[in-house]
Amino acid sequence: MKARRYVLGIAVIAVPLVLALLGPLFAGEPGPRAPSFTLGDGHWLGTDFVGRDVWQQVLHGGRPVVLTALAATALAYLVALPVGLVSALTHRRWLEETLMRPLDVLLAVPSLLLILLVASVFTPGAAGLALLVALVNVPDAARIVRAAAAEAAARPAVEALRMQGETWWRTAVGYVGRSMLRTLAADAGIRLTGVLYLVATAAFLGVGVAPDAADWAVMVDRNRTGLFVQPWAVVVPALLIVALTMGSNLLFDAALEKRDLPLRKREKERSL
Numbered sequence: 001m002k003a004r005r006y007v008l009g010i011a012v013i014a015v016p017l018v019l020a021l022l023g024p025l026f027a028g029e030p031g032p033r034a035p036s037f038t039l040g041d042g043h044w045l046g047t048d049f050v051g052r053d054v055w056q057q058v059l060h061g062g063r064p065v066v067l068t069a070l071a072a073t074a075l076a077y078l079v080a081l082p083v084g085l086v087s088a089l090t091h092r093r094w095l096e097e098t099l100m101r102p103l104d105v106l107l108a109v110p111s112l113l114l115i116l117l118v119a120s121v122f123t124p125g126a127a128g129l130a131l132l133v134a135l136v137n138v139p140d141a142a143r144i145v146r147a148a149a150a151e152a153a154a155r156p157a158v159e160a161l162r163m164q165g166e167t168w169w170r171t172a173v174g175y176v177g178r179s180m181l182r183t184l185a186a187d188a189g190i191r192l193t194g195v196l197y198l199v200a201t202a203a204f205l206g207v208g209v210a211p212d213a214a215d216w217a218v219m220v221d222r223n224r225t226g227l228f229v230q231p232w233a234v235v236v237p238a239l240l241i242v243a244l245t246m247g248s249n250l251l252f253d254a255a256l257e258k259r260d261l262p263l264r265k266r267e268k269e270r271s272l
Contacts, residue, residue, distance in 0.1 A: 006254040013247025016240040020062025027059035037226035037233070045232045049222050050212065054233045060214035061237060065203070066244070068130045069196045073188070075134035076141050076195075083138075084145025085172050089153055100146070107139035111198060119207040129208030133198050137191060144187050148180035155179075182256065189252025193245045200241050216241055 033051035034041055045054035083103070087096045106114075115132045118124070124132060152158070153176055161171045203209045203217035212222070216237035223233035 005250060009247050009250030009254050011247075012243050012250060016062060016244040016247070017066065019059060019240065020066040020244075023059030023062055027056050030056060037223075037230035039230060039232075045236060046230045048219065048230075048233045049226060054219075054230075054236065057214045057219055058216070058236055058240070061216045061219055062240065064126055064209065064213070064215050065196070065199055065217060065241065068126055068133070068208070069192065069199045071127075071130040072133035072137065072199065073192050073195050075130065076137035076191070077184075077188075079134070079138045080141035080145050084142045085149050085176065087142070087146045088149035089172055089176065100142070103139035103142055106136070107143075109136075111136040112201060115198070115202055115207060116205070119202075124208050126208055129199065129202055132208075133195055133202070136198070137195060141187070141191065144183070145180070148183040149176050152176045152179035185252065186256055189249050189256075192248050192252075196241065196245050196248070 031042075031053060034043060034047045034053075036047060036049050036051050038051075039046040043053050043055070045058070048054050048057060083099050087099045090096055114136050115129075118132055122128065149172075158171060158175060161175060166174075199208075200217040203213075203215050204221045206218075206221075209215050209218055211218070219237040220234050220241075223230075227234050
């Protein structure tokens with residue numbers, strides 16, 4: 001059962017991931033434009049709202065979504081991990097308050113609203129969109145890191161390490177960091193899905209991408225007027241985004257369940 005979930009996750013995520021990473025290599029040069037929202041004439045997925053080949057746009061449109069989402073997730077944890085660890089392990093209350101209270105204020109603002117507010121002042125590109133999405137994910141990620149680190153730091157093993165004179169770095173990374181790996185892995189699966197949603201929604205609203213860019217979310221937005229005339233221009237990129245998010249969660253769930261097996265086996269043996 002667990003192996004089947006793993007295979008299912010790989011099967012679901014493989015198609016959008018391969019198209020996103022390798023698609024531009026096989027897309028070739030754009031051909032002449034045809035009438036908008038038509039099928040046939042060598043366009044096996046039809047044409048989009050300006051007469052471009054939909055299949056070629058699909059091959060080009062996945063890489064911005066995937067790379068922006070991965071970069072935003074990595075940047076969010078790059079900030080959240082040290083902030084959460086220091087907040088949980090410090091004995092200075094003022095330092096904890098200084099680190100966490102500004103993040104609580106940021107957490108109170110809806111993520112998409114904050115992105116739109118910043119985008120109304122500045123015009124972010126793909127890198128700017130990744131930074132914005134990472135920024136709105138830092139408060140929540142930092143709170144989760146802090147909670148997991150605080151639970152691990154309250155264990156007798158941490159006090160024993162302190163009494164032995166171990167350095168703060170060894171205690172924080174060597175023991176506390178390893179103790180919360182499972183929590184962070186579970187959070188990463190959910191967070192990557194949320195980041196993909198934010199990136200796709202922002203691109204759908206025109207933030208971080210050009211109005212006619214080859215981007216799956218932009219394709220859904222710009223081609224929705226021809227949904228009932230030429231549905232493939234909307235359905236295919238939308239399904240690829242859904243498959244990417246579903247596959248990510250299935251893989252993380254399967255990986256975490258697989259790591260549970262030795263522990264469950266030992267507990268079952270002790271009960272017998």
